Amino acid sequence: MKNSNIVLLGMFVSMTATAEDGGGLSAGFDYSSGKYGNAESTIILYVPVTGKYITDNLTLSLTVPYISITGPGGIVRGMGRIGMTGAGGSGGMGGGMASAGAGAAKTTNSGLGDITASADYTIFSTDTSNVNLVSGIKFGTADENKGLGTGRNDYSVQIDGYRGMNETALFATLGYKIYGSPPGVDFNNVPYGTIGASWQLDSGKTVGGMFEAAKSPSGGVAGRRELSAYVTHMIAPGTRISANILKGFSDASPDIGVGILVSHIY
Numbered sequence: 554m555k556n557s558n559i560v561l562l563g564m565f566v567s568m569t570a571t572a573e574d575g576g577g578l579s580a581g582f583d584y585s586s587g588k589y590g591n592a593e594s595t596i597i598l599y600v601p602v603t604g605k606y607i608t609d610n611l612t613l614s615l616t617v618p619y620i621s622i623t624g625p626g627g628i629v630r631g632m633g634r635i636g637m638t639g640a641g642g643s644g645g646m647g648g649g650m651a652s653a654g655a656g657a658a659k660t661t662n663s664g665l666g667d668i669t670a671s672a673d674y675t676i677f678s679t680d681t682s683n684v685n686l687v688s689g690i691k692f693g694t695a696d697e698n699k700g701l702g703t704g705r706n707d708y709s710v711q712i713d714g715y716r717g718m719n720e721t722a723l724f725a726t727l728g729y730k731i732y733g734s735p736p737g738v739d740f741n742n743v744p745y746g747t748i749g750a751s752w753q754l755d756s757g758k759t760v761g762g763m764f765e766a767a768k769s770p771s772g773g774v775a776g777r778r779e780l781s782a783y784v785t786h787m788i789a790p791g792t793r794i795s796a797n798i799l800k801g802f803s804d805a806s807p808d809i810g811v812g813i814l815v816s817h818i819y
Contacts, residue, residue: 577605581814585799587807590774593659594808595624599666607818610675620701621663662699668692673713685713687728697735705733711745720753724763732770740770745777757787767805775803781810792817 583599601618671689678684689709695702711728726747732740749763760783767777783797792815799810 577818579816583812585807585810612673618666620666623661681717683715743768777805778802
């Protein structure tokens, strides 16, 4: 889900220099609204809980989400992203939504979302730079009959790069996603990318912004384009709270989104 990736991004960038072997746990919520080519808006509430295991150069992550979608019937979610994993990257696995078309009935469906897992390996690291290789799986656990997902697994691989310069950090992601296609639908595999920057205001607060883009897996559907900003603040040793706002610039992206996440690294 878009916003949870952004707030996890802010936490990762601010923790890069201090992370040690151990684990982590995060929880929060994303709220987004967009028309996705329909006459009426679709509202999505996404509540992820993520656990991490960190050892040496490897980070393993598992996200179990709750999702609620209110909007025109026939909207296909299930293009959600694996969650932020790499050195400043967003894990951007999304490809947008397929529209039901004008006149569809508005419904609300909720339940377990698509469980995601990722492995993040640092292949290059210095005091100021990181390059990470990230692989991910989105399991088709969301109920496709409710329109919460496609019911199929998706697979991804990406390279994340991070470069720190005093209080400023630059980061980028370049990835490729293999979509699982449900019956009657033929999704294409797509590239995606992210570029952004962050600024450390003091020892406990970081602000940043990034632009994300992805080619659409569906022919005739616009690709995803989004601009977002975030702030993260340390509220206790190892514990941070982060918030973000997102603006979409295509029918594949929400018109607006907000998110809040609390994360603890131990």
